[in-house]
Amino acid sequence: MGTCVDIRVDYGADGPVLVLGGDLDVRSTGAVRAAVYEHLQSVAVGSRVVVDISQVRSVDATALKMLAVASRWSHRYGARVVLRGACPAVRRMLHLTHLIRVIELEREPIPA
Template sequence: MDIMTDGSTLVLSGDFDVRSTWEVRNALYDLLSATDDDVVVDLSEVTSVDCTALKVLGAATLEASRAGHHLTLRGCGPAVRRLLHMSRLIRVVEVERVAQPA
């Protein structure tokens, strides 16, 4: 898992699973505490995700909300969206909408 920060955006690439959740969680909470802006987690380059990773994103969303911020997921592929729906976390997390081509 590669983690980069670009302003108030956390850019992830690779496998987001139980092996990388602690690292992502720390980076995400550090970013939330360091910025006054809303935070975006870019998952465009994430190749796989598991339920443990989704739990980290759900908990971070609630933490951001408590601090008066929004956390938005960007670049969610079909597999991530499917897991968000199956776990019902889609009710908790905000997923950036992408305009459909005409």
């Protein structure tokens, strides 16, 4: 049984960004965990590590817990994991699971 998750690294003005898409659930957690930790190990100490989830269709508590653990792990090495593009459903799940206390969301610009 395969997973329905897309994982890639994009390089932009703010450095390498881990881009996740598809379904982040118990079936894809292993692949996503490996990609997140590999990405964390490739960035400099003290870095802001951006994980773009704007293309994620669905997420479950298992995947969010894995991101929370990665975020806590990165703090030990002086890095910060920041989620970019969290849709309202992901934000709601973060609040319901109380993981919003551990996972940092990138601030979105306020429209003028």
